[in-house]
Amino acid sequence: MTTDAHVAYFTELTDALRAAGVPEEQAARTAEELRGHLAETGTAPEEEFGPAEAFAASLGGLAPAPGEPDGAAEHWTWTADLFNDRRMLAVHGAQGWEVEGLDGIGRFVCRRAPGVALTWEYRREVIAGRRRARLLDELTPEGWELCGEWLVYGYFKRPRAATAGPEGAVDRPPAAPHRWLFLSRRGKAVLAVWCLLVGGALTAFFVGALGSAGLAIAIALTSALSAAYTSHLETAAGRARNRA
């Protein structure tokens, strides 16, 4: 039996399929197949297939694979300097962002589960050399998992539910931020000095005072020194915090 409700449903469904890039012929055949299904079940389209738009999305290959949670997880990549990373990890962890890893340029690659997301806590530790095995032995039984490494630092994550139970979930997480760079004041200062020195080296290169090898060495040296200086400042700040 075809009713106006059927017609409206299948119009919306085929429109949504086309909008999702499903070829015209395939969308028409899918609608035909589904009409056949309804002819045998005798049910209403909405009752059998759910809302047309969501159904079209699942038919268009966007449905979660078996075993995956419903809905699509959000993804967001961001970074911060060494002075700011722990604070920003705490902020974003409280909004349900889980760090899946660090990419090649040191950015935090995050995902957030749809619906009720877990909140995450993070810690950063120096894991160079022999400290690595000792820290992993200490932290793993407490539920911490190594989620990324950068220079000598290791980032650990733990769902807050591990200590807070069901309270460690965020019901209505805020939308994914548009920003991706979170620099502290000291981070900006170090970056400004780096830009100044690299700019000077480039100027020297263009006026002929520096060869290409010299330019490469100058940039590498400036980058290494600024990284070492940042790390030194942050280590000193960490020691001061521990003493306090």
Added chain:
Amino acid sequence: MAADRRPSWLKGVLDLLVLSCLTDGESYGYEIAKALDGAGLGEIKGGTLYPVLNRLEQAGLVEAEFRAAERGPGRRYYRLTGEGRTYLAAESEAWSEFHRAVRTQLHAGGTAP
């Protein structure tokens, strides 16, 4: 009363159940849903079934052919591919192992079989 957990249990294994309906030959959506219902797995709505069939087709585990009917809407018939048969055998074994582990654990926890 405890919530019905079967929909979430089914989610992890529905693709295998659908493939298993095709081991003896081709079939179409409604017939597959009826077979699963008849096997005691409950009513599988079209909104759940067709996305799974689409995914299986995209993965090359089934192939489909639309046949127009003389009267009424046409049907799309699904057939297991060689790859689908291999996948079904391997994943069924993995599921059985998992099922055995769950059973053993539940019984060890004092639940009557």
